Amino acid sequence: SQWKESFIATARRMKIPVLVIGQVLGLGFLTRYSGTDAVLGLAFTGAGFMYPFFAAYLGWLGVFLTGSDTASNALFGSLQRITAQQLHLNEILIVATNSTGGVMGKMIDAQSIMVACAACYDDPHERAHALGPIFRTLWWHSIAGAAVIGLIALLQAYVFPGVIPIPPLGK
Numbered sequence: 116s117q118w119k120e121s122f123i124a125t126a127r128r129m130k131i132p133v134l135v136i137g138q139v140l141g142l143g144f145l146t147r148y149s150g151t152d153a154v155l156g157l158a159f160t161g162a163g164f165m166y167p168f169f170a171a172y173l174g175w176l177g178v179f180l181t182g183s184d185t186a187s188n189a190l191f192g193s194l195q196r197i198t199a200q201q202l203h204l205n206e207i208l209i210v211a212t213n214s215t216g217g218v219m220g221k222m223i224d225a226q227s228i229m230v231a232c233a234a235c236y237d238d239p240h241e242r243a244h245a246l247g248p249i250f251r252t253l254w255w256h257s258i259a260g261a262a263v264i265g266l267i268a269l270l271q272a273y274v275f276p277g278v279i280p281i282p283p284l285g286k
Contacts, residue, residue, distance in 0.1 A: 139181050143189030156197030166202055167272040168265035170195055170209050171216030175261040178220035182227070187217045204272055208279045212268040219260035222253050 146152050162169050173195065177187025191213055199209035221227055228249050236242035271278050 136183070136186070139183070139186040140189050143186070143192075146190065147193045152193040153197055156194045157201060159194070159198045160201045163202070164273070165269070166198060167204065167209060167212060167268035168262075170198075170212040171219070171261045171265035171268060174213035174216030175220035175257070177213070178217035179224055182224045184214055184217040184221065187220075188214055205276070205279050205281060207282060208268060208271055211279075212264060216261050216264050219257050219264060222260075223250060223257045228253075 177191050195209045195213045199206040232242045
């Protein structure tokens with residue numbers, strides 16, 4: 116009986132989050148099948164040799180906006196791959212940079228900060244007042260972390276290209 120009540124209460128609370136996850140993943144497929152990924156991927160080739168640096172910030176932005184590295188990868192993974200192909204960069208490196216840059220965006224994601232505040236503060240009023248200072252403190256750490264990831268990607272793309280394996284042709 117208690118298990119059943121807990122399951123029903125959890126299912127009710129998860130209706131909206133599951134719907135949002137479905138919509139974000141659906142948007143990722145929509146952009147891929149409509150060709151938007153290709154158009155944006157070609158546009159991002161304008162960044163030229165600096166693209167590995169900016170690939171980290173694209174992942175950072177995706178996670179900051181969606182709250183999920185998986186959703187960011189679904190939205191921007193194909194775009195990153197297309198841009199890497201056009202710039203003759205290692206696709207594995209660029210797509211991995213998207214995901215790794217996303218990790219830096221996770222620390223300033225509103226959902227993550229809310230979870231941290233809920234775990235640390237019992238009083239809702241105190242919790243609400245903690246959000247802004249936490250965000251402001253983490254903002255620069257997040258920006259700097261994404262920059263470090265971008266610099267590492269630049270080094271791996273041009274100085275140490277053998278570090279990342281090259282996928283076999285035709286697979």
